[in-house]
Amino acid sequence: MSLIHWDDNLSIGVKSVDEQHKRLVEIINKLNDALVQGQANDVLGEVLSDVADYTVMHFAYEESLFEKYNYPDKDKHIQSHKDLIASVQNLQEKLQQDDFMVGVETMTFLKEWLTGHILKVDKAFSAHMIEHGVE
Ligand SMILES: [Fe+2]
Ligand SMILES: [Fe+2]
Structure with a gap:
């Protein structure tokens, strides 16, 4: 059973970033399965360490794009990643x-990450990246 289905509403229009966000959706669904099945905390620990790994890798990727393409609103976005x-x-x-x-x-x-960060903060930076031809 999956909780979230990826669809175009979740896309920010930058393919490489979308692929990484799909991974987040997979993690959310995996956690949902574990919770529904009442699995023990070791499964939760695995999911959380997936989240931690994903977070570090994904934010570093987005922030490298901010630097490379001189994204004017980067400070606010980086702060949101830190939070x-x-x-x-x-x-x-x-x-x-x-x-x-x-x-x-x-x-x-x-x-909250999915709806608050991806759909608002990440979508806000995608226009700048698309302008610069980032895929
Ligand atoms: Fe993101
Ligand atoms: Fe982000």
Whole structure:
């Protein structure tokens, strides 16, 4: 069972970034499956470490585009990435403390990332990248 289906509404129009966002959707669906099946915290730990790895790689990629194509609004966007990284670290700490609500909080966090960050902050930078021919 999948919670989110990728469709064009989620696309920001930059193919390389979209591919990475699809990975985030996969992670969200994997977490949803684990929660629905009532799986133990070790599965959640795996998903969270996927999120942490994805976060570092993906933000570094986007930020390299800001530098390369001189994105004027980069400071705000980078700050938003920093906040998301802090949230992932916070969730990992909670998991280590056996906080039983961490699964639900992780789900809420990822959905917020999808709707709040990708659909607003990432979409805002894509126009600049498309202008510069980034795919
Ligand atoms: Fe992104
Ligand atoms: Fe971003």
